[in-house]
Amino acid sequence: MDALSTLAFSLIVITAMVILIFRDWRINTAALTLQYLAVFYLVTLSWPIGLAIVKLIVGWMATAAIGLTCLRQIDFDTPAEPTSSLFFRGLAGLMIILVMFVISSTLQETVFPNVDLVIIRSGLMLVGMALMQLGTNAFPYLTIMSLLSFLAGFEVIHAALERSTLLIGLMASVNLGLALVGVYFIMKTNERTLVQKEEEDK
Amino acid sequence: MTLNTPILWVFLPLVISLITGIFYRRRILSLVITCTTGFGLGALAAFFPEDMVISIGSLTLTFVENLGILGRQINISYQILPFIAFIYFSTGLWAVGSTQPSVPESFRPTSLVVTALLTAALGVEPFLYAALFIQAAILFSIPMLSPLQSKTHPGILRYLNLQTLAMPFILLAGWLLSGVETLPPDSPLIVQTMIILGLGFGLWLAVFPFHSWVPMVSEKAHPLPVSFIIFIFPTAIALFSLNFLDRYTFLRTSQGLYQSLRAIGTLMIVLGGLWAAYQEDIKRAFGFSALAETGFLLLAIGLSDQVGLSWLLMLFPTHAISFWLWGFTLSLIETRTDSLSIRGLKGFARRYPVISSGLLIAQLSVAGLPLFATFPIKIALLSAGLTTSTGLGTWIFIGSLGLFFFTMRLLNDLVTPDEQQTSSHWTLTEKPSVYLPILLTILAVTIMGLFPHVILTNITDTLTAFSQLQ
Numbered sequence: 293m294d295a296l297s298t299l300a301f302s303l304i305v306i307t308a309m310v311i312l313i314f315r316d317w318r319i320n321t322a323a324l325t326l327q328y329l330a331v332f333y334l335v336t337l338s339w340p341i342g343l344a345i346v347k348l349i350v351g352w353m354a355t356a357a358i359g360l361t362c363l364r365q366i367d368f369d370t371p372a373e374p375t376s377s378l379f380f381r382g383l384a385g386l387m388i389i390l391v392m393f394v395i396s397s398t399l400q401e402t403v404f405p406n407v408d409l410v411i412i413r414s415g416l417m418l419v420g421m422a423l424m425q426l427g428t429n430a431f432p433y434l435t436i437m438s439l440l441s442f443l444a445g446f447e448v449i450h451a452a453l454e455r456s457t458l459l460i461g462l463m464a465s466v467n468l469g470l471a472l473v474g475v476y477f478i479m480k481t482n483e484r485t486l487v488q489k490e491e492e493d494k
Numbered sequence: 495m496t497l498n499t500p501i502l503w504v505f506l507p508l509v510i511s512l513i514t515g516i517f518y519r520r521r522i523l524s525l526v527i528t529c530t531t532g533f534g535l536g537a538l539a540a541f542f543p544e545d546m547v548i549s550i551g552s553l554t555l556t557f558v559e560n561l562g563i564l565g566r567q568i569n570i571s572y573q574i575l576p577f578i579a580f581i582y583f584s585t586g587l588w589a590v591g592s593t594q595p596s597v598p599e600s601f602r603p604t605s606l607v608v609t610a611l612l613t614a615a616l617g618v619e620p621f622l623y624a625a626l627f628i629q630a631a632i633l634f635s636i637p638m639l640s641p642l643q644s645k646t647h648p649g650i651l652r653y654l655n656l657q658t659l660a661m662p663f664i665l666l667a668g669w670l671l672s673g674v675e676t677l678p679p680d681s682p683l684i685v686q687t688m689i690i691l692g693l694g695f696g697l698w699l700a701v702f703p704f705h706s707w708v709p710m711v712s713e714k715a716h717p718l719p720v721s722f723i724i725f726i727f728p729t730a731i732a733l734f735s736l737n738f739l740d741r742y743t744f745l746r747t748s749q750g751l752y753q754s755l756r757a758i759g760t761l762m763i764v765l766g767g768l769w770a771a772y773q774e775d776i777k778r779a780f781g782f783s784a785l786a787e788t789g790f791l792l793l794a795i796g797l798s799d800q801v802g803l804s805w806l807l808m809l810f811p812t813h814a815i816s817f818w819l820w821g822f823t824l825s826l827i828e829t830r831t832d833s834l835s836i837r838g839l840k841g842f843a844r845r846y847p848v849i850s851s852g853l854l855i856a857q858l859s860v861a862g863l864p865l866f867a868t869f870p871i872k873i874a875l876l877s878a879g880l881t882t883s884t885g886l887g888t889w890i891f892i893g894s895l896g897l898f899f900f901t902m903r904l905l906n907d908l909v910t911p912d913e914q915q916t917s918s919h920w921t922l923t924e925k926p927s928v929y930l931p932i933l934l935t936i937l938a939v940t941i942m943g944l945f946p947h948v949i950l951t952n953i954t955d956t957l958t959a960f961s962q963l964q
Contacts, residue, residue: 403670403686426655435651439658446662453669458564462626466661469633473654476637477646 296333297410303330304414305389308421311437312385313378315429320437321359327418328352331444334414338452343460347447350464354440354471358433361475381428388420407452418445432481436474443467495553499546499570500561503539503578504614507531511606518599525593528602532586532609539579544572567619573959577733577807578613580953581726584814585609588722590931591822596829597718598641605722607634612730621737622668628698628731629661635727638719639711649710656697656704663694671742679744688751691738698731699788701758702765709769712781717828720777721821724784729810732791733956736803739795740960755796756882760889762789767896774835776827776853776904780820783860783897787813793875793890800878803963805871808950812859812867812942819935820856823849826928836904841912848924850908852932854901859939861897867942871950 307327311320328351335344396413404412422442426435447463510531514524546557560567570578585605592601608631615627632654640650670687677683695701700708712720739746766786773779787809794806826849831839843850855866862872872894880887911918922929942949957964 403683430648430651432646432651435655439655442659443662446666450662450665450669456564456566456623458566458623459626461564462623462630466626466629466633469630470658473633473636476642477640480640480642480644480646 297337297408300330300333301410301414301417303327304334304417308417308441309382309385309389311434311441312421312425312428313381315373315431315434317359317362317433320434321355321362324355324358324437324440325352327441327444328355330414331418331448334411334448335451337408337411339455343455343457344451346460346464347444347451350467351440351444354467354474357468357471358436358474358478361478362433365478365481381424384424384428385421388424389417392416392420404449404453407449411448411452415445415447415449418442418448420445432477433474436470436477439470440467443470496556496558498558498561500568500614500617502557503535503570503582504568504610504617507535507582507606507610507613511603511610514606515600515603518603521593521595521599524599524602525589528589528592528606529586531606532582532584532589536579536582536584536586539575539582542572542575546572566623568614568617569619570613570617571959574616574956576953577616577810577956577959580810580814581609581612581730584726584818587814587818588718588821591718591818591825593927594718594825594829596716596825598638598716600637600641601716601719601722604634604638605719607631608722608726612726615730616734620668621734621741622665624734624737625661625664625668625694628727628734629658631727632657635719635723639715639723641716647710647714649707649714653707653711656700656707660694660697663690663697667691667694671738675742675744684744688745688748692754695731695735696758699728699792700785701788701792702761702785705762705765705785708785709778709781712784713775713778717777717780717821717824719821720780721817721824724781725813725817728784728788728791729813732795732806735795736960736963739798740962743962746962752796752798755792756879756886757796759789759791759793759796760879760886760893762786762792763893764789764889764896765893767893769896771896771899773900774837776834776836776839777824779897779900780824783857783900784817786893786897787860789893790872790875793879797875797878797882798963800881802875802878803957804954805874807954807956808871808946809868811950811953812871815935815938815942816856816859816867819852819932819939820860822935823853823856823932827853836907839904840907840910841915841918843908844911844918844920845915845923847920847922848929848932852936854905854908855936855939857897857901857904859943861901862894863898865940865943867939867946869943870946 303326307323310323314320328348331351332344332348335347392413396409396416400407400409400412418441422438422445425438510527514527517523548555559571560569588605589602611627611631615624618624618627636654640646667687667690670690674684674687697704708724745751763786766782766789770779770782770786773782790809791806794802794809796802828834830846831842859866859868862868876887876890879890
């Protein structure tokens with residue numbers, strides 16, 4: 293594992309933990325942006341930079357769409373949480389890290405013998421954390437972020453298995469489509485908040 | 495002049511849906527465009543000449559089955575056209591149902607997009623890329639299930655989550671399948687591949703325990719889009735799944751796979767039926783019944799050694815017509831009453847006899863009552879189930895009773911006079927625009943039940959697209 297791979301892997305673990313623990317959209321958007329940078333580097337281990345950069349651009353576009361929509365909304369701040377919630381999610385995240393470390397070697401031996409361990413580990417970390425996130429929140433924007441993380445994790449591993457221009461194009465469409473669905477959900481929430489406020493004012 | 499069939503059945507509806515999307519607030523215009531496109535493309539597929547040449551006066555159009563995109567192909571062959579005809583007709587039918595003002599305006603354009611993407615999914619080569627087209631169709635279905643004005647309910651998020659999780663499993667299974675063909679049958683990798691594939695399809699088809707979104711969405715979303723979604727996705731995915739059986743010998747010859755499909759199908763029928771039986775909310779009951787019907791689809795594939803695949807294809811049109819009637823009547827009921835609980839509908843049939851009859855007949859048709867559309871197929875599946883194993887047949891029968899039981903409960907409350915209503919007399923208050931579509935559909939449901947071989951066998955020609963499964 294070279295230094296850059298280690299750095300990318302560490303960045304993935306940290307950003308995935310941040311997205312899992314915190315609910316603030318600003319922190320999560322920043323974390324997702326960094327996460328896509330790490331994903332980009334890991335994809336370059338399997339694909340030429342010219343193709344791998346599609347993942348970075350698409351990822352950043354998706355993050356920007358969600359982040360900018362959150363920025364434009366009123367009253368979008370999530371309610372304050374007790375420290376115990378953060379602690380619980382942090383603990384759950386640590387458990388996921390442990391589980392993924394244990395299963396990644398076995399998975400490499402049995403299913404993906406030709407794939408670098410750092411790629412499998414990073415992909416599994418993203419998938420595991422995203423699944424945990426999906427199971428512990430009901431915020432539309434966090435759900436979309438988790439799904440984007442989940443797909444990024446899958447793409448890291450799948451990039452090492454298959455390369456096809458159509459697949460890259462379709463995956464990019466799916467990622468952007470998910471981001472647009474996220475924007476749609478955020479706008480819906482805001483529209484309702486506005487209507488409720490107007491009714492209260494009257 | 496040479497044209498490609500994918501341009502006709504994939505790209506043309508996508509462009510038309512874009513136009514419909516631009517004019518989505520003009521209800522009549524978007525309705526006419528969507529209906530014309532749905533029925534027009536359906537009719538074209540149904541009557542398309544086998545030599546793929548259409549002559550209009552001096553103009554001769556020669557159609558090619560393939561269209562190359564980025565090194566891959568979309569292939570709409572002549573053999574798959576009966577199914578394409580069917581899904582486009584169904585889209586037209588649902589567009590007709592969307593005349594009601596309560597139906598989300600986004601329904602018509604997005605329903606066309608969903609159908610076009612599912613058509614592309616059935617034709618893309620390599621066929622595993624279909625997973626991405628299906629995922630795109632799922633994303634497009636969100637606005638029709640959760641319109642801008644409504645609250646984002648947890649069911650829709652769960653729907654999005656579970657359906658999105660399916661795509662990686664299918665793509666991964668595709669990669670694994672390319673390597674396991676040459677392995678010996680007892681290789682553990684084959685079992686792992688089948689598990690991954692099963693998880694992908696389980697998530698897509700909302701197989702227990704991934705089913706929770708179905709009743710949640712059916713309870714909260716508008717019934718017409720819900721009926722469209724729970725009809726078109728399982729139908730297209732069930733047909734797509736036949737690709738795997740067709741192409742991989744080890745899957746086709748695996749007795750364990752068919753046994754698992756029969757067991758899971760029966761489990762779905764029993765759970766869906768029993769859950770539906772004691773529901774209070776009529777929209778939730780619809781969701782649970784849809785789960786039981788997915789069970790019948792799986793059971794039919796599991797019984798492929800006993801003509802199960804023909805029954806699978808014959809189930810599609812019966813589901814289409816029954817689900818449409820169910821969704822249509824539910825949406826009419828929703829706008830005419832405050833409560834959608836069984837008790838809240840007391841005496842409803844006395845005020846709206848045709849809508850109530852439509853709802854009851856849709857439910858009884860799906861449940862498999864004699865004379866109605868699904869009966870001939872359900873009885874064939876039940877007999878095949880009993881032939882395979884008495885236990886299996888018994889459980890299928892028990893599961894099928896669930897919806898009957900619910901319908902009887904509903905019937906009792908619909909006809910019982912409500913003490914709070916001033917008049918308990920039977921009156922026909924529905925307008926012709928409401929009762930005519932219902933009566934016509936009831937007639938179609940009955941004709942399908944009486945003459946199944948005349949009406950339903952055309953679609954079984956689709957099986958010719960799967961050379962190893964005929």
